[in-house]
């Protein structure tokens with residue numbers, strides 16, 4: 754454990770959030786993949802024994818960060834990049850199916866809302882996710898915007914419990930926002946993490962462009 758990790762206090766989060774991460778990794782990497790990851794994270798007590806599907810704070814930011822790091826260590830930083838983004842995409846789809854409070858999703862009522870612009874819908878969905886991060890996940894977050902983009906700003910993140918990276922490393926979250934925007938608009942929207950707490954920035958910031966790519 755390096756200095757960055759060991760100096761941080763324990764920060765609780767809902768058991769259901771870590772469970773959702775495990776289920777998403779299992780979907781992408783298979784049952785042997787999640788086992789290897791949990792062994793690598795030194796969290797083997799969770800093998801075939803996932804945290805409960807509850808919003809009670811029964812797990813920690815540190816555990817969540819360790820699991821993301823173990824995926825990266827298992828596949829190597831380059832190979833892990835696409836996989837972690839896919840895990841995040843799966844995490845959104847799973848939340849949508851389960852109507853999970855963890856992402857605060859209104860579901861098809863929002864997607865099919867007539868007479869409002871895609872950008873207005875994007876803003877509503879992002880506000881819901883930010884609200885759920887604050888209320889449910891113990892993750893202080895806010896939504897900002899400028900003419901070109903929405904910015905989701907997160908002040909406390911699991912990446913603070915990971916070894917320091919040179920570049921933004923919250924790829925699961927990039928995948929989750931990417932899939933959320935794709936589901937909502939039926940367009941591939943390129944979400945970028947532009948600053949990251951892990952690299953010493955004051956917040957993790959996700960940039961979501963307002964302009965939709967042309968329909969292909």
Ligand SMILES: [Zn+2]
Nearest residue numbers: 912923949957
């Ligand atoms: Zn980050």
